[in-house]
Amino acid sequence: MARKRPKGVLEITWAVAESAAAGRKEHVPVGADYPDTVVRRISFAAGGGLGWKLSAIESPRAKPAPWKIVVVTGAPSWAEYWAPAIAALPLDREMVVVDRPGYAGSEPVDYVGDIRQQALALSPLLQARSGQKILLVGQSYGAAIATLMAAANPGRVAGLVLLSGYYGQPGPTAEWLLKVGARMLKIIPRDVxxxxxxxxxxxxxxxxxxxxxxxxxxxxxxxxxxxxDFAPIELAEKLVAETRTRRPMRFERVIGANHFLNDGPAEDLLATLEGCIPRRWELKLNWPRWLDISQVPKLKARSSAPA
Incomplete structure (x- = not known):
């Protein structure tokens, strides 16, 4: 049984402080809850020649799954909070969730404020194995970064999901936290x-x-x-209504859900993401109603014998 990880903002803040004091990169290392055959911690070199080493967790698969789900997390960026979703994945899906630059086990130690630079750093995540397609998910602050990644890597991304996207204006809870955090910047933990x-x-x-x-x-x-109450849904609706795109964006309102959609049952989250993966097109021949082939009389075979 996986232990409960703190989900509320104040709980996460405390977890970050506790981890920093103990010298850990994670609140609870995923290896304490799951064997590395289910959830595995990996590292990779950042793209763009930036020289950073980035950390992520993934679902190990012996054979390439048809779809690989790449998740760019929000702020603070701790991939470990997606571990239950990775553990619940079916075998025909893969997932990798990254600690973004400047968070948890990822370099650099300093703050990386340019979302273009973050998108460049995370571009190696979009490498797929033979025959595999990628669904790119940007969560909260990661939504803008994932969008830039998809645009910079045409042909590598088969679909983009903006999950609880943050679009520049905070909701009431986030606004209060930002004001408090701004006054305490010198004493709060690095990731916060x-x-x-x-x-x-x-x-x-x-x-x-x-x-x-x-x-x-x-x-x-x-x-x-x-x-x-962190990223107002009205801004997401406005984004869809006012952005002219090459193909219509699909909007899904999740009734009763808050900002942390990975806070609930993993099965619900995975079902939501599965709904963003296109089904295989199936050929169906629908005969017109006026032509019912079952009622067409069979033609009598002509006899080749002489009369």
């Missing part, structure tokens, strides 16, 4: 400090996200809980 700085300085960078969305050729799914 980076989160406050990221969210505070994001709005001016969103034009790049909007430009990227307008040019994407892949399906885009905007999924948002209607009880989200």
């Amino acid at each position: 400090r980076h989160a406050v700085l990221e969210v505070t300085n994001q709005a001016g960078q969103l034009e790049g996200m909007h430009a990227a969305l307008r040019n994407l050729k892949v399906p885009v799914h905007v999924v948002h809980g209607d009880k989200d």
Whole structure:
């Protein structure tokens, strides 16, 4: 039985502080809950020649699954909170969830505020195995970064999901936390400090996200809980209504859900993501009603014998 990881913002803040004091990169290492045949911690070199070593967790598979789900997390960026979802994946799906630059086990130690640089650093995640397609998921602050990743890597991403996307304006709870965090920047743990700085300085960078969305050729799914008090659902609705895209974006309102859609049952989250994966097209021949072939009289075979 996997132990309960703190989910509320204050609980996460305490977990970050506790981990920093103990010298750990995670609140509870995923290996304490799951064998590495189910959830495995990996590291990889950042893209763009940035020289950083990044950390992520993934679902090991002996054979490539048809779909690989790549998750770019929000702020603070702790991949371990997706471990239950990875553990619940069916064998025909893969998932990798990253600690973004400047968080948890990922370098650098300093704050990385440019979402373009983060998108470049995370680009190696979009490498697929033979015959595999990628569903790219951007959660909260990660939504803008994932959009830039999809635009910069045409042909590598088969679908984009903006999950509880944060679009520059905080909801009431997030606004209060940002104000408190801004006054305590010098004493709060690094990961929380980076989160406050990221969210505070994001709005001016969103034009790049909007430009990227307008040019994407892949399906885009905007999924948002209607009880989200961190990133208002109204902004997600506005994004869909006002952004002219090459193909219509799909909007899904999750009734009763808050900002942390990975906080609930893993099966519900995976079902939501599965709904963003297109079904195989099946050929169906539908005969017109006026032509019922079962009623067509069989033609008598002509006899070749002489009369």
